[in-house]
Amino acid sequence: MIHILLVSLVPIFAVMVAGYIAGKRGKIDNKNVASLNVLTMEFALPAALFGTTARASRDVLAEQWPLLCTLLIVMLTMFAFVWVISRYISKFSAAISAVIALSVSLPNYAAAGIPLASAVFGATGKLYITTAIVSGAIVMSPLTLAFLEAQKADSNTKGISLLFVSIGRSMLKPLVVAPFLGVALALLGLALPDYILRSFDLMGQATAGVALFVTGLILSAQKVSLSPRILFLSMLCNIVQPLLAWFLIMLIPMPVEMGHAVVLLMALPAGFFGLLFALRYQADSKDAGSIMVVSTVMSLVTLTIALALVAGTSLHNLP
Numbered sequence: 203m204i205h206i207l208l209v210s211l212v213p214i215f216a217v218m219v220a221g222y223i224a225g226k227r228g229k230i231d232n233k234n235v236a237s238l239n240v241l242t243m244e245f246a247l248p249a250a251l252f253g254t255t256a257r258a259s260r261d262v263l264a265e266q267w268p269l270l271c272t273l274l275i276v277m278l279t280m281f282a283f284v285w286v287i288s289r290y291i292s293k294f295s296a297a298i299s300a301v302i303a304l305s306v307s308l309p310n311y312a313a314a315g316i317p318l319a320s321a322v323f324g325a326t327g328k329l330y331i332t333t334a335i336v337s338g339a340i341v342m343s344p345l346t347l348a349f350l351e352a353q354k355a356d357s358n359t360k361g362i363s364l365l366f367v368s369i370g371r372s373m374l375k376p377l378v379v380a381p382f383l384g385v386a387l388a389l390l391g392l393a394l395p396d397y398i399l400r401s402f403d404l405m406g407q408a409t410a411g412v413a414l415f416v417t418g419l420i421l422s423a424q425k426v427s428l429s430p431r432i433l434f435l436s437m438l439c440n441i442v443q444p445l446l447a448w449f450l451i452m453l454i455p456m457p458v459e460m461g462h463a464v465v466l467l468m469a470l471p472a473g474f475f476g477l478l479f480a481l482r483y484q485a486d487s488k489d490a491g492s493i494m495v496v497s498t499v500m501s502l503v504t505l506t507i508a509l510a511l512v513a514g515t516s517l518h519n520l521p
Contacts, residue, residue, distance in 0.1 A: 209317050217414040220418060221415035232422045252383060256402075259391075268456035274341055278341070306435050306436075309439070309468060309469075310494075311334045311473065314471060340385070350479060447468040
């Protein structure tokens, strides 16, 4: 169990620390990371999502619906709750509130989830993590992008028109289009040649590493907050979210192992999407970065507890 946690979390810190040191020592300008962010958000990550979703079979996608529905219910519930308290209690703008909400509600599937799911569930874990990544890409990302696009919209556009304009703009982003196309190909049963998929894989391999390195660069230019609000939001991510998932798996019929996967995936630390979105749209990134760091440190304890709670059929071979 300890080995799995180390494999899942140590690389995250290692790459973030490398970015932090590079920024602190002036090797890379930590004030101007826009180009690296564009590389991640508009090229590497869309390529990775397309390659992952296009490979999934129609039958596999159909079998994953309980997992998909449960993950979405948990994430959307948490997103709505955090957005409301950020908007009306902390008094942030709607766009910044959405970035904070995404940081809390969307776990770090890409960097921490892939090694954890593979180590615990083997080959089946790849299906679970693919479904989780798709849920974030086709629902959570467009939802957040709609808020951020609304902030950019013409001040004369209001009400329902603003809603449709924002959603329309978000749906045209590579980050949204790529997984939609991949899912469409999978559902239609269309298999792309291996050399095409490998081309997307090659570009997508940069995603997690670049994103974490950029996170370290950003953190080198700002302080990580340990305020009660950041601690509270991190606890929502690491503790409340997996507990909500545990409650839902008792209500939604699914195989036992899939239920275990839901809990573990929801116990992952906060992801880097919120931070990258904040940078891309020039929103305040301080909270997103702090939540990611505090949540990741906290997950050393909370993920251990989650693994112990789901110990059973899927974990009987763990060292």
